[in-house]
Each structure stands twice: as structure tokens, then as C-alpha cells.
Amino acid sequence: MESLKKLVLIPWDFSEGAENALQHAIQLAEAGGNEIMLLHFIPRSAIQDFLTRKVNIKEIEAANKKFEEVAEATFQKYGVRPQTLVLEGHPKRIIRELITTANVNLIVAYHTYMYKGKSYRPSTLLKDLIFKDITLPFIIINTPPKHTHYIEIVIPVDYDRKFKEAVHWIIYLAKYYKCNINIIKPFLTDDGKKKQMANNIYFTKKMLDGVGIVYGIKTAKKKGSFEDEVFKFGKIIESDLILIMTDKYDYFVDAKREKSLEIPVMCVNPRVKKYQSFN
Known part of the structure; x- marks a missing residue:
């Protein structure tokens, strides 16, 4: 059947x-x-x-x-x-x-x-x-799609250990939609946070390199909030999507920003036992 x-x-x-x-x-x-x-x-x-x-x-x-x-x-x-x-x-x-x-x-x-x-x-x-x-x-x-298919995807990475859960979705989107992966990380001064973020970056690079996905990594400017820098970067490269963990939504997208979104925001949850892809 x-x-x-x-x-x-x-x-x-x-x-x-x-x-x-x-x-x-x-x-x-x-x-x-x-x-x-x-x-x-x-x-x-x-x-x-x-x-x-x-x-x-x-x-x-x-x-x-x-x-x-x-x-x-x-x-x-x-x-x-x-x-x-x-x-x-x-x-x-x-x-x-x-x-x-x-x-x-x-x-x-x-x-x-x-x-x-x-x-x-x-x-x-x-x-x-x-x-x-x-x-x-x-x-x-908020707005209609910019392109006929998703081409550029922005991935904010930080020091949160749960970020590693998003890597599955990065791989899935890159391989399935053949889009470009643009990773942006915050400018940090705290040694503990910098160490954890370095671990997240290392893990992400290892996973993406392992499946042959090409990506770029950018550090946000010191001035300005990280969430503002993420959306500015997405606008510059005409990003089709910003991917974040669901528990970060309120941090990146408050009610005011939501009403003027120029770039769609995709939220993914940490896995429980297995991932649910959308194909």
C-alpha cells in the first residue's frame, strides 16, 4: 500500500x-x-x-x-x-x-x-x-520568496551546547536543496563562552566537511547586537532563510521585528529520539 x-x-x-x-x-x-x-x-x-x-x-x-x-x-x-x-x-x-x-x-x-x-x-x-x-x-x-528556490541560508552559531542539534538540519537543507550555507558567529570576549563556541564551530565544521558541504564562516561585528548583525548579514547576501533553534526565537525575533521580517525564519527543535525531516 x-x-x-x-x-x-x-x-x-x-x-x-x-x-x-x-x-x-x-x-x-x-x-x-x-x-x-x-x-x-x-x-x-x-x-x-x-x-x-x-x-x-x-x-x-x-x-x-x-x-x-x-x-x-x-x-x-x-x-x-x-x-x-x-x-x-x-x-x-x-x-x-x-x-x-x-x-x-x-x-x-x-x-x-x-x-x-x-x-x-x-x-x-x-x-x-x-x-x-x-x-x-x-x-x-512576511514577504514572498526572493528566488525560485532557496539559495542562501544563514545559520547563527553561538556558545549554547544545544546548537549541535541544528547541524542535522544544516546538512539536510544543504544536500536536499543544494543551497549555500553561511555561518555567522558572535564577537565574544568571555573566555568560557569563547571556548564553548569554538567547540560548536569545530563540531559543525567536522560534520559539514564529512559530507562534503561547502560553507562560509563570518564573525559578527563587535558593535551592535548579535541578532541585528545576523539580519544585516542576511540582507547583504540576499538570504532566503535564517535557521535557528526554536528556543532562540524570542531572542532573534521579537514582535516588532516579526512584523517587518525581510527574511523567513525557520525554527527547529532539539531531537528527542529521532529527527523528522520534511521530505
């Missing part, structure tokens, strides 16, 4: 931002042989969700009707006919259940999801979704 194709999930609020996320998802899905699912969720509070699972049938039917037009327009424009789904409930529960039951292995989201004038930050919903045996990545975007 043929195995189910994996899904790239897009939170869909029928906005231009969601359309931008779709364009990124199409690039990634085509390269990985994945299908695309558009999810429109009708939010409820955690208390409402706990007390009742009764849903607004009329609203769901209206959203499904709109989805028919979206699916057809997407097919006409991009040659891809996405799956669509409308669910009502608490957003975290909805996304969590989909990830564990619908073969979702990557989420691409616009930085804001709007519903009846209220805004939700998908990054807030996704940051703590870590599952047994699954390390699900997600990408937060």
Missing part, C-alpha cells in the same frame, strides 16, 4: 500574507514531493474548547465555500491543488492534533493570523509544540 504523502501546513486566514506563505510552501513542497494543506481555524478560548466541542456549522460551511475558490485559483496560478480544512477550537489543540494525526511535517506561516479583527501570532502557538519522536520545524514569513 502506498504511504501517505507528507503535508506542508499553512494557517490560512484568506489574507495576502497567507498567500505569501503559500508561495514559500509550494517551493518546499515541490522539492520534497509533499502535498499542501491550508488550515482555516475558527479560534475559541481554552475554556470554551474544554467546555464544549459544538461548532458553528454555518461559519464552517461558509469558509469551505471560500476554500473552493482558493483551491481553484491556486491550481490555475501555481499548478498545485491544495487540501483544505476548516476547524473550530483552541488553535494550539487544533494544530497539535493535526501534527500528530495528519502526517504534517512542516508548517509555513505568515507572522499574523487574523480572525474577526483579532490577531494571533502563529510563532507563539508553535514554539512549544515538541512531540515524542518528532522534531517539527516551522517557518515564519
Whole structure:
């Protein structure tokens, strides 16, 4: 029996931002042989969700009707006919259940999801979704893709021991998408931090050299914050993606920066038992 194709999930609020996320998802899905699912969720509070699972049938039917037009327009424009789904409930529960039951292995989201004038930050919903045996990545975007495929990827490296967990994703992206790897490290003065960062750099170089991946390493300027230097560097080289560990998201991307992101940010979680790639 043929195995189910994996899904790239897009939170869909029928906005231009969601359309931008779709364009990124199409690039990634085509390269990985994945299908695309558009999810429109009708939010409820955690208390409402706990007390009742009764849903607004009329609203769901209206959203499904709109989805028919979206699916057809997407097919006409991009040659891809996405799956669509409308669910009502608490957003975290909805996304969590989909990830564990619908073969979702990557989420691409616009930085804001709007519903009846209220805004939700998908990054807030996704940051703590870590599952047994699954390390699900997600990408937060603002603008459409710069290129027809991802070419330049920026990887900030620091002294955190957990950075080594990101090396798997560096190798995966470089080999699968044949993109260029640009590593940037902070300017440090603390001897202990410098030693740990040197260990991370040594480990990363050893792993990348071992599989024949070409990369560059740059040291950020002493002046200015490291997170600012990362995004400045990404802008200079016209980076298509910045890859970070999920627990570093708030450090690199605050709410203000998120709304003006010029470069998509991909978040990956430390492995639990095994990695979940998105091909």
C-alpha cells in the first residue's frame, strides 16, 4: 500500500500574507514531493474548547465555500491543488492534533493570523509544540520568496551546547536543496563562552566537511547586537532563510521585528529520539 504523502501546513486566514506563505510552501513542497494543506481555524478560548466541542456549522460551511475558490485559483496560478480544512477550537489543540494525526511535517506561516479583527501570532502557538519522536520545524514569513528556490541560508552559531542539534538540519537543507550555507558567529570576549563556541564551530565544521558541504564562516561585528548583525548579514547576501533553534526565537525575533521580517525564519527543535525531516 502506498504511504501517505507528507503535508506542508499553512494557517490560512484568506489574507495576502497567507498567500505569501503559500508561495514559500509550494517551493518546499515541490522539492520534497509533499502535498499542501491550508488550515482555516475558527479560534475559541481554552475554556470554551474544554467546555464544549459544538461548532458553528454555518461559519464552517461558509469558509469551505471560500476554500473552493482558493483551491481553484491556486491550481490555475501555481499548478498545485491544495487540501483544505476548516476547524473550530483552541488553535494550539487544533494544530497539535493535526501534527500528530495528519502526517504534517512542516508548517509555513505568515507572522499574523487574523480572525474577526483579532490577531494571533502563529510563532507563539508553535514554539512549544515538541512531540515524542518528532522534531517539527516551522517557518515564519512576511514577504514572498526572493528566488525560485532557496539559495542562501544563514545559520547563527553561538556558545549554547544545544546548537549541535541544528547541524542535522544544516546538512539536510544543504544536500536536499543544494543551497549555500553561511555561518555567522558572535564577537565574544568571555573566555568560557569563547571556548564553548569554538567547540560548536569545530563540531559543525567536522560534520559539514564529512559530507562534503561547502560553507562560509563570518564573525559578527563587535558593535551592535548579535541578532541585528545576523539580519544585516542576511540582507547583504540576499538570504532566503535564517535557521535557528526554536528556543532562540524570542531572542532573534521579537514582535516588532516579526512584523517587518525581510527574511523567513525557520525554527527547529532539539531531537528527542529521532529527527523528522520534511521530505
